[in-house]
Amino acid sequence: MKTVLIAGFNGSMGQQAVKLVNSMEGFAITAGLAHHLPDSDPTSYGLPASTQLFTSLNEIPAGIADIWLDFTVPTAVYANVKYALTHGYRPVVGTTGLTDDQEVELKKLTQDNHLGGLIASNFGMSAVLLMKFAQEAAKYFPDVEIIEMHHEDKKDAPSGTALNTAKLISKNRPAHQTAPDETESLAGSRGGDYEGIKLHAVRLPGYVAHEQVLFGGAGEALTIRQDSFDRKSFMSGVKVALEQVHTLDQLVVGLEQIL
Known part of the structure; x- marks a missing residue:
């Protein structure tokens, strides 16, 4: 036992x-x-x-x-x-x-x-697969941002899953565009930054745990998303x-x- x-x-x-x-x-x-x-x-x-x-x-x-x-x-x-x-x-x-x-x-x-x-930053199978797929995609789409959405009571931001996603992408990311110098008319509007990867955290009632990884390339884009609707x-x-x-x-x- x-x-x-x-x-x-x-x-x-x-x-x-x-x-x-x-x-x-x-x-x-x-x-x-x-x-x-x-x-x-x-x-x-x-x-x-x-x-x-x-x-x-x-x-x-x-x-x-x-x-x-x-x-x-x-x-x-x-x-x-x-x-x-x-x-x-x-x-x-x-x-x-x-x-x-x-x-x-x-x-x-x-x-x-x-x-x-x-x-484990996340025990959900969909989140684990999202991280795996995002790491693979980063070899071909190095320009990327992450949006994570959670319930209003979550204590940390960004989520551990989103931060771990950024770490995995960073390990597999070839040379990429350097973000231009930006002037934010509202401080923090471009989100947090992990080695050039922008992370955006949403906290709202009705959400449980959700993440989108947005890749942009010349004339095309790739979005990987996972949703956890129930704990x-x-x-x-x-x-x-x-x-x-x-x-x-x-x-x-x-x-x-x-x-």
Whole structure:
């Protein structure tokens, strides 16, 4: 039996994760972490009655679970994953907001502690394929911009998926046009900039998670788009990660690395 601690079990994604793990044969939720708990009864969150609940990292004992499944917030994820790796948990991380330097440090911790884990900016299959296709297209259409659209409660901008898309494109991008010097009549109207790739973040009610990658060429254009209409769509990827994390001997970034 593989045991799971879910950090952020009371959030929207956390609740989907609770349902998923409860449905998986050979897996059990033994602990949960949430910094605010209006109700201390685990069953009110769909958790097994025996689940131990914690509101801070220093309350959590080592060995209470095998896997640390994290769907928290960008401000907490680095400390959470660092704690997991130094206390014997294998992390599966769906929370975005980690910097490149933080990922490097966490990768070193996995080596020092002989633990594998996974960080994924997105567990949706359509998003993983969008990133793969965009990276390939960048060889032929180096001039590109990214628009991502999310629900109004998303804590970070741009999304981790959009930023990771830009990183993958940048790795595969040949010489491209240099953006001209621009005068913005409204500051920020051209979006954020990652190595010359403009990223635009939309936050509106009614959206869940959506991304468009727009490539422009001489006399033609290519648009790659993915839409996630329900958070349930991310759970197929989470299931794969939970089933395979014990086979990893290092910290892997990107769901596509284990598919």
